[in-house]
Amino acid sequence: MLRTALFAAAAVVETTVFDKRDIRAPPVEHGRRARASITSTQGGISMHRRQWAAGAAASALLLGGLILTHTVDAKKSDQPPGKHQPPGKKKPPPPAAIYDPYPPGILPADIDAELARVLREIDGIEQEALAQLRALPPPVLTGQPPTLQGTGQRLIQLLGKAMNYDKNISPNRNQACASCHMPYVGFSGPIPSVNLTMVAYPGTVHFRAGKRTAQRYTYSPYFPVLHFNATQGLFFGGNFWDSRATGYILQQPDAEQAQHPPVDTQEMGNPDTACIAFKLSQAEYRPFFEQAWGAGSLDIKFPHDAEAICATPGGAAVFGTNVTPVRLKPADRLRANEAFNHWGQSVDAYEGSLDLSAFSSKFDAFLAGAATLTADEMAGYRLFDGKGNCNSCHVDGRGTTISTGQTDTSKAATVNPVFTCFGSANEGLPLNPRDAFFYQTTPDSFGFTANPLGFGYRDLGLGTFLRSGFGSAPNPNSTWTQFAPSVDGQFQVATARNVAMTSQCPTTEAPGPFFQKGFFHNGYIKSLKQLVHFYNTRDLYSFDVTSGHCPPGTTEKVDCWPRPEVPQNLDCTTGNLGLTDQEENQIVAFLQTLTDGFTTPYPDSDTFTGTCATGGTAATQGNESLIPTPPLPPCSPQVCGVPPLPSANVDGPLIPCPPS
Ligand code: HEC
Numbered sequence: 229m230l231r232t233a234l235f236a237a238a239a240v241v242e243t244t245v246f247d248k249r250d251i252r253a254p255p256v257e258h259g260r261r262a263r264a265s266i267t268s269t270q271g272g273i274s275m276h277r278r279q280w281a282a283g284a285a286a287s288a289l290l291l292g293g294l295i296l297t298h299t300v301d302a303k304k305s306d307q308p309p310g311k312h313q314p315p316g317k318k319k320p321p322p323p324a325a326i327y328d329p330y331p332p333g334i335l336p337a338d339i340d341a342e343l344a345r346v347l348r349e350i351d352g353i354e355q356e357a358l359a360q361l362r363a364l365p366p367p368v369l370t371g372q373p374p375t376l377q378g379t380g381q382r383l384i385q386l387l388g389k390a391m392n393y394d395k396n397i398s399p400n401r402n403q404a405c406a407s408c409h410m411p412y413v414g415f416s417g418p419i420p421s422v423n424l425t426m427v428a429y430p431g432t433v434h435f436r437a438g439k440r441t442a443q444r445y446t447y448s449p450y451f452p453v454l455h456f457n458a459t460q461g462l463f464f465g466g467n468f469w470d471s472r473a474t475g476y477i478l479q480q481p482d483a484e485q486a487q488h489p490p491v492d493t494q495e496m497g498n499p500d501t502a503c504i505a506f507k508l509s510q511a512e513y514r515p516f517f518e519q520a521w522g523a524g525s526l527d528i529k530f531p532h533d534a535e536a537i538c539a540t541p542g543g544a545a546v547f548g549t550n551v552t553p554v555r556l557k558p559a560d561r562l563r564a565n566e567a568f569n570h571w572g573q574s575v576d577a578y579e580g581s582l583d584l585s586a587f588s589s590k591f592d593a594f595l596a597g598a599a600t601l602t603a604d605e606m607a608g609y610r611l612f613d614g615k616g617n618c619n620s621c622h623v624d625g626r627g628t629t630i631s632t633g634q635t636d637t638s639k640a641a642t643v644n645p646v647f648t649c650f651g652s653a654n655e656g657l658p659l660n661p662r663d664a665f666f667y668q669t670t671p672d673s674f675g676f677t678a679n680p681l682g683f684g685y686r687d688l689g690l691g692t693f694l695r696s697g698f699g700s701a702p703n704p705n706s707t708w709t710q711f712a713p714s715v716d717g718q719f720q721v722a723t724a725r726n727v728a729m730t731s732q733c734p735t736t737e738a739p740g741p742f743f744q745k746g747f748f749h750n751g752y753i754k755s756l757k758q759l760v761h762f763y764n765t766r767d768l769y770s771f772d773v774t775s776g777h778c779p780p781g782t783t784e785k786v787d788c789w790p791r792p793e794v795p796q797n798l799d800c801t802t803g804n805l806g807l808t809d810q811e812e813n814q815i816v817a818f819l820q821t822l823t824d825g826f827t828t829p830y831p832d833s834d835t836f837t838g839t840c841a842t843g844g845t846a847a848t849q850g851n852e853s854l855i856p857t858p859p860l861p862p863c864s865p866q867v868c869g870v871p872p873l874p875s876a877n878v879d880g881p882l883i884p885c886p887p888s
């Protein structure tokens with residue numbers, strides 16, 4: 229039955245839509261490869277999915293292969309459903325083979341159902357955005373310089389909203405920005421099982437995936453352009469965990485950030501930035517784009533094969549090293565580039581709007597004298613800028629009272645703190661062996677390999693970016709490169725705002741009912757209790773082991789913290805705070821006051837249609853999903869051998885903090 233289905237699929241393949249002058253091989257080639265990859269494993273889908281296949285083989289015997297066929301169909305979910313074309317009509321490209329280089333248990337069992345759930349939620353919010361745009365009175369272009377008077381700002385914000393929830397931007401029309409950033413979790417990752425296991429979210433090509441947690445993007449427009457403060461010897465600003473969206477050209481990191489995912493091979497994966505202009509020109513919200521950015525802004529003459537090129541994911545071998553496969557005349561290329569900038573600026577406008585960065589938490593109400601913190605929340609606040617020393621980096625608008633006996637009786641000097649200093653630090657997170665990135669060592673059906681280094685990869689964060697290194701982005705300022713060894717292992721000080729935001733599930737913390745999140749850049753930490761406990765005891769319970777190998781008698785994350793993935797530049801501000809269990813809980817209670825939506829409803833925060841989890845305890849939440857880290861090969865020369873070299877051997881001895 230499987231064979232019949234595949235052969236039927238094979239029969240529909242024909243048209244050569246690509247222009248061979250530009251691209252080494254037409255797409256029918258990778259279509260063929262894709263099929264080959266399914267058919268060749270036909271007797272053993274097992275090659276793709278060992279664990280699953282064992283069960284399926286048994287079931288298949290019983291049910292005459294029905295289940296097998298069904299599951300394979302479900303795995304073709306890159307294609308929109310209901311696209312069966314009658315013979316003779318224009319044929320859709322064949323579905324790409326599912327890329328599954330993962331050992332059992334890395335991909336969560338409910339991945340297909342969960343991706344479909346999120347897409348349904350996204351479609352709903354997209355309709356809402358279109359309705360909001362239609363209901364908006366058009367602004368009046370007037371004055372010198374001309375200004376969209378009245379509703380201009382809202383127009384651009386709502387345009388950004390329509391873009392954020394537009395799945396058609398991706399080649400397979402199955403992924404929007406919001407696929408990895410939903411409002412009900414403070415615009416972080418919306419799939420509990422992904423947060424628990426593979427950490428990185430699947431891209432438009434299932435199941436390519438990135439390497440880090442989907443960062444919350446509330447308040448990210450507040451980060452300044454990345455800059456080096458020579459007096460402090462520190463970097464501030466930029467977006468992304470490694471600050472690689474510097475803002476050097478648009479002078480707004482968040483606008484530049486929005487230009488990465490659409491062409492990130494493991495995310496929305498377009499092969500050419502002109503594909504974004506192409507898709508905007510077909511978008512339902514095109515009239516609003518033209519209203520905001522000018523009539524004619526999308527009048528671009530696209531070649532006949534733009535549709536086919538933009539339906540092929542980036543990284544496909546057919547493109548070779550060509551990053552502009554859509555052939556445009558210079559004037560059209562310019563216009564497409566401009567539309568791509570306006571895409572970034574519109575998305576940025578949405579992210580900075582009161583819809584997202586709302587300053588509407590209980591803590592904001594408290595600062596305005598309009599709410600009272602509970603005794604625990606208040607104690608947590610005191611600890612946050614006192615004994616916990618969190619305020620040194622997550623600036624809350626007050627001084628620190630870290631010395632014993634110090635009390636601060638002044639009013640908060642800043643009433644709109646964003647709970648970050650915009651800097652970076654290495655908090656010493658252990659390598660998370662569940663991270664999907666480590667396993668993508670073989671080519672997918674397009675000939676693309678995300679991580680040829682496998683477990684030889686190490687995430688040096690900002691250090692790798694400054695070296696324009698593997699897995700980051702080109703650094704636009706070569707005078708920064710020399711500082712790479714001093715920032716290896718550093719990641720952005722994320723705002724603490726909205727870290728506790730959840731869906732209709734009341735909390736992030738077991739026993740719940742809770743929404744499972746993954747915290748920090750690699751999702752190693754699974755609850756806020758663990759997060760605070762990590763800051764509190766990292767150095768107290770430090771063991772020179774990798775995750776999954778804590779000594780007998782200890783419990784990982786409770787009284788054993790494995791060695792940092794990157795031992796250099798370990799931050800010693802925290803690590804042994806001497807907080808009691810109750811004080812840890814009070815800091816968690818304080819973090820929970822930073823969730824927007826207290827003073828005014830938070831838009832679209834009720835759109836979660838999945839289920840909440842229950843059971844367990846916050847201290848060991850997710851520990852059942854720990855897996856032993858395999859014996860690690862040395863850090864690959866492609867990461868650790870790029871000059872200027874890291875200050876010490878990344879795999880070498882621990883560099884402990886001085887005893888406190
Ligand atoms: C496949 C999942 C995925 C998709 C799709 C995606 N993101 Fe992200 N996003 C991430 C991950 C993962 C990170 C952190 C990546 C890193 O630091 O390397 C991130 C980081 C960000 C940040 C940085 C926040 C900060 O404070 O630095 C912003 C802003 C953001 N995404 C916005 C967007 C927008 C806008 C889109 C659509 C154009 C989008 N994302 C699409 C996964 C995704």
Ligand code: HEC
Binds near residue numbers: 444622719720
């Ligand atoms: C030296 C600076 C520094 C101090 C002090 C500090 N943090 Fe952080 N914080 C960071 C950095 C850097 C990150 C991101 C680290 C990473 O992902 O590797 C972060 C991330 C966070 C996050 C966001 C996690 C997420 O997934 O978005 C929260 C919440 C947080 N810290 C709370 C605290 C609390 C509570 C304290 C005090 C107990 C504290 N921090 C002390 C630097 C600091």
